[in-house]
Amino acid sequence: MSGLRLEGLVAGRLSRSGGGFRLPPLDLTIEAGKVLALIGPNGAGKTTLLKTLAGLLPPLAGAIVDTGAPAYLPPPGAVSAGFSVLHLTALGRARLRRWSPGLTPDDLDTARAALDRLEVGHLADHPFDRLSSGQQQLVLIARLFVQDAPVCLLDEPLALLDPAHAQAVEAAIQALAAEGRVVVASTHHLPFAARADRVLAIGPDWMEIGTPAEALVPDRIRALFGVEVSGCPCCGQALS
Amino acid sequence: MSRLRGSLLPALLVLLTLAGAFLVLATGPLGVTPDALLTAVAGQGAPEAELALALRGPRLLAALTCGAALAGAGAGFQILFRNPLAAPDLLGVSSGAGLGAALALLLGAGAALVQGAAFAGGLAAGTLALACAALTRSGDGRLALILCGVVAGALASAGLGLVVVVAEPYSQLPSITYWLLGSFTRATMPEAVGAVVPVAAGAAALIWLGFRLDILSLGDEQARSLGLPARPLRLLALAAAALMTSSAVAVAGVVGWIGLLAPHAARLIVGERAGRLIPASMALGGLFALVIDRLATAFGPAEIPVGLLSAAIGAPAFLILFVATSRRS
Numbered sequence: 059m060s061g062l063r064l065e066g067l068v069a070g071r072l073s074r075s076g077g078g079f080r081l082p083p084l085d086l087t088i089e090a091g092k093v094l095a096l097i098g099p100n101g102a103g104k105t106t107l108l109k110t111l112a113g114l115l116p117p118l119a120g121a122i123v124d125t126g127a128p129a130y131l132p133p134p135g136a137v138s139a140g141f142s143v144l145h146l147t148a149l150g151r152a153r154l155r156r157w158s159p160g161l162t163p164d165d166l167d168t169a170r171a172a173l174d175r176l177e178v179g180h181l182a183d184h185p186f187d188r189l190s191s192g193q194q195q196l197v198l199i200a201r202l203f204v205q206d207a208p209v210c211l212l213d214e215p216l217a218l219l220d221p222a223h224a225q226a227v228e229a230a231i232q233a234l235a236a237e238g239r240v241v242v243a244s245t246h247h248l249p250f251a252a253r254a255d256r257v258l259a260i261g262p263d264w265m266e267i268g269t270p271a272e273a274l275v276p277d278r279i280r281a282l283f284g285v286e287v288s289g290c291p292c293c294g295q296a297l298s
Numbered sequence: 299m300s301r302l303r304g305s306l307l308p309a310l311l312v313l314l315t316l317a318g319a320f321l322v323l324a325t326g327p328l329g330v331t332p333d334a335l336l337t338a339v340a341g342q343g344a345p346e347a348e349l350a351l352a353l354r355g356p357r358l359l360a361a362l363t364c365g366a367a368l369a370g371a372g373a374g375f376q377i378l379f380r381n382p383l384a385a386p387d388l389l390g391v392s393s394g395a396g397l398g399a400a401l402a403l404l405l406g407a408g409a410a411l412v413q414g415a416a417f418a419g420g421l422a423a424g425t426l427a428l429a430c431a432a433l434t435r436s437g438d439g440r441l442a443l444i445l446c447g448v449v450a451g452a453l454a455s456a457g458l459g460l461v462v463v464v465a466e467p468y469s470q471l472p473s474i475t476y477w478l479l480g481s482f483t484r485a486t487m488p489e490a491v492g493a494v495v496p497v498a499a500g501a502a503a504l505i506w507l508g509f510r511l512d513i514l515s516l517g518d519e520q521a522r523s524l525g526l527p528a529r530p531l532r533l534l535a536l537a538a539a540a541l542m543t544s545s546a547v548a549v550a551g552v553v554g555w556i557g558l559l560a561p562h563a564a565r566l567i568v569g570e571r572a573g574r575l576i577p578a579s580m581a582l583g584g585l586f587a588l589v590i591d592r593l594a595t596a597f598g599p600a601e602i603p604v605g606l607l608s609a610a611i612g613a614p615a616f617l618i619l620f621v622a623t624s625r626r627s
Contacts, residue, residue: 112522112523113522127525138516140569140570146512148509149513149524152526153524159506159508160508
């Protein structure tokens with residue numbers, strides 16, 4: 059797991075009529091084991107950048123070097139499935155079983171272990187749709203462990219979550235990185251960004267990469283969101 | 299425990315359906331005992347058992363195959379589109395098959411040719427829908443597929459309407475109408491066997507897709523993120539379901555509701571996982587078709603078209619299932 063390198067990557071969405079938007083070119087290396095937080099107002103292009111990194115959208119220019127197979131996770135509540143939590147988690151092994159007749163008992167054991175690790179093992183036989191957003195998000199992160207993707211791209215992983223679940227999910231995200239994966243996560247929860255290794259701020263027509271200490275000072279926040287804050291704009295929590 | 303139960307239930311349903319088939323053969327005017335039937339199937343039975351098998355075997359096989367095919371295709375579409383209302387004719391396949399059969403009947407073709415034309419018409423409508431959907435560039439192609447299926451179905455229905463208008467009202471129209479209402483009577487052994495082959499191929503593809511269908515049901519983004527080639531797999535699933543539907547409609551005419559009802563009933567028993575839902579739906583669909591076909595001949599000498607019976611029984615049954623499911627959750 060060697061990290062993620064972007065060479066002049068331009069993410070954006072263009073329409074045929076010439077409209078759409080493009081982000082400024084991005085040169086960036088994120089080492090394995092590091093967490094990069096994306097912050098910026100709604101519509102700035104955080105999701106577009108994540109989907110471009112995931113290979114779900116074509117880059118408009120530049121290249122993503124050697125990512126292995128990235129995994130993309132949409133915001134909480136976006137995945138819906140009527141089958142059991144255990145089955146959904148075991149589907150993380152799909153890449154290994156692409157042409158085999160089915161998932162193996164080994165896949166189910168791996169899934170169960172990942173669910174136990176994030177303390178949602180007791181939900182294994184419940185239908186995924188019946189879970190709360192917080193439980194669903196923990197299950198989907200358990201699936202990232204099962205999938206073992208070297209690059210994990212998380213779209214607002216803490217949205218809709220209560221403080222306890224947000225804490226559990228953040229711990230799980232840190233654990234993903236601690237095992238040597240690159241984690242890129244967009245967020246409006248600035249204390250999460252403050253604990254990341256680096257922060258990429260995406261403004262209306264600019265991008266800035268820096269440490270949390272550089273990115274989260276009041277005047278940078280004002281430049282980004284146009285509001286005056288002493289703490290996190292989403293929850294008021296102090297930015298330490 | 300639940301793992302064992304989960305994989306046993308579909309097998310039990312298949313056994314139940316096979317038992318139902320024996321029961322249907324054993325009751326009725328030509329009733330023979332199950333053991334006489336078994337020896338007849340093995341090829342050395344009593345004459346009356348041989349006769350029952352020869353006379354009712356094709357029809358039974360046709361009912362089983364068509365019911366299973368429509369239910370399997372319906373389950374496949376429902377999973378793929380995450381839409382409980384998706385039915386086997388989602389891609390316009392039934393209307394296309396109807397148009398093909400009606401055209402062949404209009405031109406005075408024989409039974410085998412009518413079956414072939416229906417099969418070709420169904421596949422043509424399905425292909426048209428898939429090709430149109432491929433031209434669009436909407437993010438997750440499911441909406442495009444549904445719309446293109448509606449378009450292909452509407453075009454075929456218009457053509458069918460035209461055929462009905464120009465058909466000779468006293469000679470051709472009754473046979474076209476009767477064909478469209480659905481029946482397992484006209485199946486001969488070669489025709490029934492001719493349907494078994496494509497249905498088995500389609501079913502094998504859907505069952506192999508299994509957990510891959512579950513992933514496709516999460517949407518293309520999730521499928522690609524989990525490392526599956528979403529588009530080719532979805533195309534395979536759609537082609538398999540369209541093949542099964544075309545084969546069924548070609549043999550039996552338009553028999554609605556099985557493809558909608560059986561998957562819902564199966565879902566109550568085995569849950570949502572495609573690997574279990576598809577075999578279970580096929581078993582229940584076969585059983586439902588058997589029961590309907592038995593009922594079609596149960597009321598006097600005139601046979602009731604199975605398409606009518608299927609709707610008359612299927613629609614209320616669907617409502618009951620729906621109420622039962624919604625109360626459960």
